[in-house]
Amino acid sequence: MAETVGGFGVPHNPHFPLWVADGAPAAAEIERLYGGVAAHLRAARPDLLLVFTADHYNMFFETCVPIFAIGVAESAAGASDYPQLPRRVVPIAAGLARHLHAHTVRAGFDVGISQELELDHTVIALLAFLFPDDVPPIVPVFVNGLIPPLPSAQRCLAFGRAIAADGAPAAADRGPRERQLLARDRRAADQRDLAHGVPAPEWVDRVVGLLGAADVDRLVAEATEERLAEAGNAGGELLEWIAMLGTIPPARPAFLDVQPEFGHAYAAWPAP
């Protein structure tokens, strides 16, 4: 039986690893914020990471744009979209990935799979901070947070809950401690990033407030497609956070901080 050792949320800003490497003015704050999450993450000693993310039109575009998808290859390299980031190969817990795919389909979710994939900056950038050297095997779980129509927040929460409800039998990839980490990448609501266009700072405040209050139901109710669209050109990425929140019991985070100028949030919900 798998054990969920926590939920963790961080941004995947592709510039941050480069800024830190270059000693940019924001480097110290970036390292402090990622470090706050990483301390909880490493203390949880995960055997693997479920990484909820949104492909940024790099893998899913011409052929198919799935609402949900799981990467089931043995490994994947990246970043496919930012050659400036040091390229790395990330192992995938392929057996568990296929198990989760079958489980969620049988639970009523229409989930695609990708059997050959590259990872984009949405995974590679955050691993530079959380696991700069060796990374546990991951299961990349893609939620369409960018290409309308988006799945509803309710649906994403239910998807996360379906994953959590998995009996997680003796999957071949499971490590000896039988721990399962539910990691997550993403910003809370994407505004005012260098890359983004229609900021809504009050939405960042609202999201962070609801996260801090453990009011997931209210967050889901307010995260309408219209609200996410108003929040910026990647505002739908909040859906990845919501799917992740479906995998853990509602609780106040042990760590929560925000970079309002970027619309980025950092949070950790280690299991008690």
Next chain:
Amino acid sequence: MSVYAVNKLCRRVVHEPELREALARDPDAALRAARPPLAEDEIAALLAGDVGRLSRMGANHFLLHQLGRWEVLGLDLPNYAERIRAAWR
């Protein structure tokens, strides 16, 4: 006409350095060579760097931002953002 052609062009800008070079060298020719073909009003908006208009036509914001990221068609990230905001103000 479909904004898919605009979205696809933006995506290709990320992954095809030769397209970025072609857009810098002769933007009109590069846009007319795009497949699927761009409509005339899409070409006009792209040549003008009018991402606000393209946004109003239904092109994807995130993909449009790649034009600013790669600084093609007279765009950069600040003017991309300004034009998107202005279009929806």
